[in-house]
Amino acid sequence: AMVLCHELSEDEYVVNGRPTIDVERKFYGLWTFDQTLVAKAAEILIERCRPYDPALADTIQKQHQEILNIKDVPPTDMTNVVSRIVSYLETSQQQMIAMNRQTRELWELEGQALRVSRNLNANKLQAFLRMAQKVDERDWTNPIASLQVAALSETLGQMLDLPTLQLRRLRLAGLLFRVGLASAPNEVFTHTPDELDDATLTFWQERSVLGAQLLTAMPELAPVTKIVAHHLEYWDGSGKPDGLREEEIPIESRILGLISYFQDLIQARGKRIAFSLGEALEKCINHSGTYFDPILVESLSNVIRLTEMGLMQLPQRPSQLPNVWLEEVVTEKFGSKASS
Secondary structure, rough: EEEEEEEEEHHHHOOOOOOOOHHHOOOOEEOOOOOOHHHHHHHHHHHHOOOOOOHHHHHHHHHHHHHHHHOOOOOOHHHHHHHHHHHHHHHHHHHHHHHHOOOOOOHHHHHHHHHHHHHHHHHHHHHHHHHHHHHHHHHHOOOOHHHHHHHHHHHHHHHHOHHHHHHHHHHHHHHOOOOOOOOOOHHHHHHHHHHHOOOHHHHOOHHHHHHHHHHHOOOOHHHHHHHHHHOOOOOOOOOOEEEEOOHHHHHHHHHHHHHHHHHHOOOOOOOEOOOOOHHHHHHHHHHHHEEOOOOHHHHHHHHHHHHHHOOOOOOOOOOOOOOOOOOOOOOOOHHHHHOO
16 A cells, blocks of 8 residues: 655644644545555655655665566455554544644634544545455456446436435445455355355355444444445345345345346356346346335336336446546446346
């Protein structure tokens, strides 16, 4: 990972000017796991270091080149790294507030605490979005699952006239619903469930719970966490984790569960070929009233029929995408491989 920081200007500090104590200094920061951005950040570091210590810059340059020359690097599980970053952000910001409480008037502190809280929340959300993106990158047969699920879930929510706040939560849940697979064995991404061994199958079946457990690190995401936690509940009460049935299941979870199932079917997985849009829809219809809400299945049917008639296109990405979601894969039309 690489972190770039740029300190606030004199004018931006406003209150009492630039701090004289290091712990009170503030920075704009960018941190990333993206290989291209990490490499670019390293080049900037070397360039800035050279005027101060040419020998050190040369050493870093040599090490940087050696890293770039490494081929076929296996994927790395980022779960622990992201969790540590989230924890660091939280504790460091809290420490900064505590220090400032000793040197600031109360009215100044309240405004500062609010700004710090907003920055902290943005950084923690960024960490989870990075984690979700890394999961998609590991799944080479379905590398934009989160984008497509978020987009089609949002479309279904709009058809049902969900309020704006619920649509926002549903969209974010669509981007984050696979974070529970961050430390999953590779077999999860290369085999269908009936091809997995018992231990890996259990991991797959518990993915909604694992994802929700990770997201609880950010209490502000509680409504989104609830959506993710219950998206594998079934209409007839036979799902996980709590055996909720019918309208006991949050409407957003019902939508996410149906759309994630449909989207997975139109992509190849293990020995199973990709289904066409119509074939995938038929499987959803077969589970209407057992796994899925019949009203939602009917709404999805209307969307697919309009698509097959050429009257609309299925969305490839949600209407609003967080800036931190760095999509580098070349996207195809939603379902194009399945319907070809």
